[in-house]
Amino acid sequence: xxxxxxxxxxxxxxxxxxxxxxxxxxxxxxxxxxxxxxxxxxxxxxxxxxxxxxxxxxxxxxxxxxxxxxxxxxxxxxxxxxxxxxxxxxxxxxxxxxxxxxxxxxxxxxxxxxxxxxxxxxxxxxxxxxxxxxxxxxxxxxxxxxxxxxxxxxxxxxxxxxxxxxxxxxxxxxxxxxxxxxxxxxxxxxxxx
Amino acid sequence: xxxxxxxxxxxxxxxxxxxxxxxxxxxxxxxxxxxxxxxxxxxxxxxxxxxxxxxxxxxxxxxxxxxxxxxxxxxxxxxxxxxxxxxxxxxxxxxxxxxxxxxxxxxxxxxxxxxxxxxxxxxxxxxxxxxxxxxxxxxxxxxxxxxxxxxxxxxxxxxxxxxxxxxxxxxxxxxxxxxxxxxxxxxxxxxxxxxxxxxxxxxxxxxxxxxxxxxxxxxxxxxxxxxxxx
Numbered sequence: 001x002x003x004x005x006x007x008x009x010x011x012x013x014x015x016x017x018x019x020x021x022x023x024x025x026x027x028x029x030x031x032x033x034x035x036x037x038x039x040x041x042x043x044x045x046x047x048x049x050x051x052x053x054x055x056x057x058x059x060x061x062x063x064x065x066x067x068x069x070x071x072x073x074x075x076x077x078x079x080x081x082x083x084x085x086x087x088x089x090x091x092x093x094x095x096x097x098x099x100x101x102x103x104x105x106x107x108x109x110x111x112x113x114x115x116x117x118x119x120x121x122x123x124x125x126x127x128x129x130x131x132x133x134x135x136x137x138x139x140x141x142x143x144x145x146x147x148x149x150x151x152x153x154x155x156x157x158x159x160x161x162x163x164x165x166x167x168x169x170x171x172x173x174x175x176x177x178x179x180x181x182x183x184x185x186x187x188x189x190x191x192x193x
Numbered sequence: 194x195x196x197x198x199x200x201x202x203x204x205x206x207x208x209x210x211x212x213x214x215x216x217x218x219x220x221x222x223x224x225x226x227x228x229x230x231x232x233x234x235x236x237x238x239x240x241x242x243x244x245x246x247x248x249x250x251x252x253x254x255x256x257x258x259x260x261x262x263x264x265x266x267x268x269x270x271x272x273x274x275x276x277x278x279x280x281x282x283x284x285x286x287x288x289x290x291x292x293x294x295x296x297x298x299x300x301x302x303x304x305x306x307x308x309x310x311x312x313x314x315x316x317x318x319x320x321x322x323x324x325x326x327x328x329x330x331x332x333x334x335x336x337x338x339x340x341x342x343x344x345x346x347x348x349x350x351x352x353x354x355x356x357x358x359x360x361x362x363x364x365x366x367x368x369x370x371x372x373x374x375x376x377x378x379x380x381x382x383x384x385x386x387x388x389x390x391x392x393x394x395x396x397x398x399x400x401x402x403x404x405x406x407x408x409x410x411x412x413x414x415x416x417x418x419x420x421x422x423x
Contacts, residue, residue, distance in 0.1 A: 020373040022227035026306060029222070071282060074300040075274040082267060111270075114223045114304040121297045166388045167381075170219060174381030181374040 011139035024115030038152035042145025053137025208330025215338035226376035235343030243332025254324035
């Protein structure tokens with residue numbers, strides 16, 4: 001139990017995927033302009049990341065590893081994630097149309113979100129078991145969402161700031177991200193992680 | 194003879210200067226920020242990505258007429274993943290140090306948006322020769338950008354550069370530059386410098402041609418005025 005809590009806190013706060021591992025920067029910058037889109041994207045990422053962690057772990061341990069095919073890891077994982085995203089899209093559309101409408105446009109973007117593939121690879125690298133992998137995927141997704149929502153709040157405020165010409169747009173966004181990241185480095189050493 | 198070679202040159206130059214994938218298009222941010230704690234790592238990542246990009250551009254350019262339009266993206270991703278695996282195995286075998294330093298960011302080349310973007314925008318529309326040049330140009334631009342970010346971060350954050358000791362003994366290095374926040378900070382400032390340079394260039398052009406097509410600048414200005422009004 002203690003280990004699970006540590007994995008979760010580590011992925012959400014201490015080694016936040018976006019702010020300290022630089023995974024998923026593209027969606028972090030792309031959809032953080034408004035809080036509502038940030039929440040939509042975050043929800044989709046949490047959902048897919050948890051599923052992808054479970055599925056890639058199962059495929060690796062029960063199919064690739066016994067057959068000595070671990071060098072196919074990258075190819076198989078990216079195909080599994082792409083297929084999974086498609087599958088989730090179809091299932092949601094059919095059975096939970098309300099959720100599909102909310103997450104709709106964000107789902108296809110997730111295939112190329114390196115946070116999802118990153119979580120799948122880290123699960124294997126760290127020899128997590130299935131439960132740990134799922135917890136890690138779920139909390140990495142929550143960490144991503146947390147960073148995204150915090151940052152979107154800051155960006156909404158930035159719109160009204162008087163920023164020097166050359167810093168307008170991307171540069172000030174990155175500098176704001178640096179400050180959020182500084183805040184998150186404050187969690188380093190928390191609970192001895 | 195002069196014409197095709199000049200086109201080839203412009204394709205090559207395009208990736209390094211005008212459409213630099215990192216500094217101008219802001220693609221492939223994850224590796225650009227994650228591995229650039231040292232200039233050497235930046236170069237390693239740049240070369241690995243250039244290799245994948247060249248390989249995938251060649252193959253995709255060869256098969257562009259056979260692949261049906263509807264399944265082209267999955268096919269492209271599979272090709273890219275294949276080359277990523279090759280790079281991963283080569284690095285593991287011949288440069289284990291670099292492999293260890295870059296860690297999971299090597300397999301993550303597969304989701305680097307630069308590579309899929311070039312496959313979709315260039316290799317699937319052009320011949321093999323031009324696709325190779327495009328890959329080398331884009332890869333070169335990526336490597337140079339990583340080298341710049343890595344150099345700034347390493348000099349400021351550790352006082353060294355490529356193993357040489359520079360300012361380490363004179364001033365205390367600002368360790369935050371090699372920590373994650375430094376990545377965001379340095380990149381923000383580099384983009385600001387590039388904005389400044391391109392604003393100056395546009396201003397010089399404007400004198401002769403009216404609107405310098407800097408739509409971003411115009412939007413920024415109107416936004417600023419709106420803010421003042423409120």
